Amino acid sequence: ETEPLTSKKDASDCNEGEDCKENGLLVRNPKSALRLVEDGNKVHPSPGDKGEAAQISNGYSGVQSSVPCNGMGEVEDAQGTAPAATTTTTTTTSTTCGAEGQQQLMELEDRETWSKKIDFLLSVIGYAVDLGNVWRFPYICYQNGGGAFLIPYTIMAIFGGIPLFYMELALGQYHRNGCISIWRKICPIFKGIGFAICIIDLYVASYYNTIMAWAFYYLVSSFTAELPWTSCTNAWNTGNCTNYFSKDNVSWSLHSISPAEEFYTRQVLQVHRSNGLDDLGGISWQLTLCLLLIFTIVYFSIWKGVKTSGKVVWVTATFPYIILFILLVRGATLPGAWRGVLYYLKPDWQKLLATEVWVDAAAQIFFSLGPGFGVLLAYASYNKFHNNCYQDALVTSTVNCVTSFVSGFVIFTVLGYMAEMRNEDVSEVAKDTGPSLLFITYAEAIANMPASTFFAIIFFLMLLTLGLDSTFAGLEGVITGVLDEFPHVWSKRRELFVLGLTIVCFLGSLATLTFGGAYVVKLFEEYATGPAVLTVVFLEAVAVAWFYGITQFCNDVKEMLGFTPGWYWRVCWVAISPIFLLFVTCSFLSNPPELRLFEYNYPYWTTVVGYCIGTSSVICIPIYMVYRLIITPGTLKERILKSITPETATEIPFGDIRMNAV
Numbered sequence: 001e002t003e004p005l006t007s008k009k010d011a012s013d014c015n016e017g018e019d020c021k022e023n024g025l026l027v028r029n030p031k032s033a034l035r036l037v038e039d040g041n042k043v044h045p046s047p048g049d050k051g052e053a054a055q056i057s058n059g060y061s062g063v064q065s066s067v068p069c070n071g072m073g074e075v076e077d078a079q080g081t082a083p084a085a086t087t088t089t090t091t092t093t094s095t096t097c098g099a100e101g102q103q104q105l106m107e108l109e110d111r112e113t114w115s116k117k118i119d120f121l122l123s124v125i126g127y128a129v130d131l132g133n134v135w136r137f138p139y140i141c142y143q144n145g146g147g148a149f150l151i152p153y154t155i156m157a158i159f160g161g162i163p164l165f166y167m168e169l170a171l172g173q174y175h176r177n178g179c180i181s182i183w184r185k186i187c188p189i190f191k192g193i194g195f196a197i198c199i200i201d202l203y204v205a206s207y208y209n210t211i212m213a214w215a216f217y218y219l220v221s222s223f224t225a226e227l228p229w230t231s232c233t234n235a236w237n238t239g240n241c242t243n244y245f246s247k248d249n250v251s252w253s254l255h256s257i258s259p260a261e262e263f264y265t266r267q268v269l270q271v272h273r274s275n276g277l278d279d280l281g282g283i284s285w286q287l288t289l290c291l292l293l294i295f296t297i298v299y300f301s302i303w304k305g306v307k308t309s310g311k312v313v314w315v316t317a318t319f320p321y322i323i324l325f326i327l328l329v330r331g332a333t334l335p336g337a338w339r340g341v342l343y344y345l346k347p348d349w350q351k352l353l354a355t356e357v358w359v360d361a362a363a364q365i366f367f368s369l370g371p372g373f374g375v376l377l378a379y380a381s382y383n384k385f386h387n388n389c390y391q392d393a394l395v396t397s398t399v400n401c402v403t404s405f406v407s408g409f410v411i412f413t414v415l416g417y418m419a420e421m422r423n424e425d426v427s428e429v430a431k432d433t434g435p436s437l438l439f440i441t442y443a444e445a446i447a448n449m450p451a452s453t454f455f456a457i458i459f460f461l462m463l464l465t466l467g468l469d470s471t472f473a474g475l476e477g478v479i480t481g482v483l484d485e486f487p488h489v490w491s492k493r494r495e496l497f498v499l500g501l502t503i504v505c506f507l508g509s510l511a512t513l514t515f516g517g518a519y520v521v522k523l524f525e526e527y528a529t530g531p532a533v534l535t536v537v538f539l540e541a542v543a544v545a546w547f548y549g550i551t552q553f554c555n556d557v558k559e560m561l562g563f564t565p566g567w568y569w570r571v572c573w574v575a576i577s578p579i580f581l582l583f584v585t586c587s588f589l590s591n592p593p594e595l596r597l598f599e600y601n602y603p604y605w606t607t608v609v610g611y612c613i614g615t616s617s618v619i620c621i622p623i624y625m626v627y628r629l630i631i632t633p634g635t636l637k638e639r640i641l642k643s644i645t646p647e648t649a650t651e652i653p654f655g656d657i658r659m660n661a662v
Contacts, residue, residue, distance in 0.1 A: 126469030172380030192624030274516030331413030340416025527610025
């Protein structure tokens with residue numbers, strides 16, 4: 001490390017299957033257009049070179065990435081073999097021989113990067129801001145004390161959500177790998193985390209896109225002069241249908257059902273044709289066509305990589321904000337809107353003494369920011385090495401939280417209007433939760449506004465765009481993870497792999513397209529992702545902070561950004577964030593949710609099935625740990641030490657060569 005860059009060293013021998021000895025040769029990338037040093041006698045860098053030269057003295061060797069060697073001290077490049085004597089510039093190297101070296105050589109090819117910084121920011125914002133921001137946060141907020149809920153929400157964001165968000169961005173950007181292969185460079189025994197993440201992402205894709213299919217069905221149905229969920233004269237309506245917005249005097253009874261609810265349950269979902277999870281019924285061909293079109297859009301948006309998806313998010317990530325602003329202005333001008341806002345923000349300070357409120361705050365900020373799905377690792381891996389991911393983490397997480405808060409005003413101004421029209425309390429109107437809040441309550445309010453067709457079209461377009469970029473992100477997490485793990489198989493066949501993945505996700509969604517598909521969506525939403533993702537991120541935080549080492553991780557961040565994370569970040573990563581995750585996970589497992597949808601109470605056996613689905617992804621982690629220890633030679637102690645030691649060095653860009661972190 002203290003040798004001048006132009007010093008001469010003899011080539012060292014390397015044996016097949018072993019690491020080459022120190023002081024090997026620096027081999028220029030065949031694609032490189034620049035030399036490390038143009039003048040053989042130039043030892044001291046010019047002012048313009050000082051920034052790059054400083055990287056050499058910071059605990060790293062200025063080396064070309066690991067390349068296979070032939071056992072004769074000669075190193076092969078893409079054009080043939082170059083004898084050691086013919087190489088003019090040498091420095092300390094770490095050259096890997098054998099099959100592992102060949103895999104690393106493939107990784108050396110120029111990795112795709114974002115066309116512009118804004119593409120990355122919009123992609124991350126589009127991923128974090130999804131349908132849950134519109135329906136989940138407002139409901140959780142008013143249920144847990146209104147304005148008082150913002151206190152635990154902010155505390156959990158500062159000490160739990162944002163540090164984890166920042167950690168994943170930094171890991172992905174530094175190591176430049178997806179969720180599977182990155183563990184070779186951190187702690188190999190935890191590689192099962194990557195496989196668990198991919199399974200979780202597939203589960204999410206199997207039900208999340210179905211919700212978008214519902215929104216697409218509403219969008220197509222909105223292109224009429226009179227919206228179909230405004231009257232009780234349709235073929236799907238029952239005798240209990242009551243339209244209290246009609247000019248006739250009607251009385252709202254205990255058995256009354258709004259036309260919007262009957263359109264959602266009897267026409268879109270057709271749940272009346274299913275008896276529950278044990279009798280799902282047939283498949284809705286209308287929803288199947290909607291989902292097929294959505295997956296077609298998804299495929300052609302991500303099949304070429306971040307170069308194409310980075311352009312699509314210019315529409316899918318920005319359009320929702322335009323619509324939210326329009327709907328906010330419209331909602332604020334409705335009669336009774338103030339009642340909804342008051343109900344939304346009126347603080348109930350006694351709620352802060354309840355443990356459930358803090359659990360809900362922690363769960364909301366965690367699932368809103370979205371660490372643990374491999375998306376942040378994948379997106380950050382396409383950044384330039386010295387990109388300021390610290391600033392990105394603060395900006396995107398702040399935008400996400402503010403969006404959730406503003407969405408509450410969009411929803412509750414309309415709920416106040418509904419309460420005014422029904423002559424009821426807002427609490428009676430706001431009983432619907434989850435997707436029902438959007439597809440029943442909000443849809444009904446829109447249908448009875450002036451220019452209802454226009455507002456319905458833009459609202460359901462907004463829901464589609466909110467969901468699409470989150471789907472792009474989830475699938476990109478799987479794609480990047482698999483392509484980085486198996487580059488020799490899929491690196492040149494990305495389009496084919498993405499096609500196969502979308503087909504698998506579509507086939508996996510068929511159960512959610514049945515007449516009882518809404519029950520399946522609810523089951524997957526509660527059990528398939530929640531505790532599994534919490535467990536994954538808890539283990540990820542422990543692996544990085546305690547096995548890889550918080551000091552090493554902070555040095556990595558300094559290598560990228562030029563400064564070391566302060567004590568606040570270190571304490572959060574080492575202790576507070578893992579405790580935060582353990583707290584939420586234990587709270588969930590100790591009090592599993594009692595599921596109920598419409599008039600259907602989930603039987604006990606569905607809880608067992610739900611836990612089995614959630615466990616099916618997490619089980620990959622201990623299985624891989626056992627497999628790793630079995631295949632590693634040596635005593636048990638040696639196996640453990642080898643399994644927690646990074647296998648390969650991380651290559652750090654240095655002009656047209658790369659350095660290995662050693």
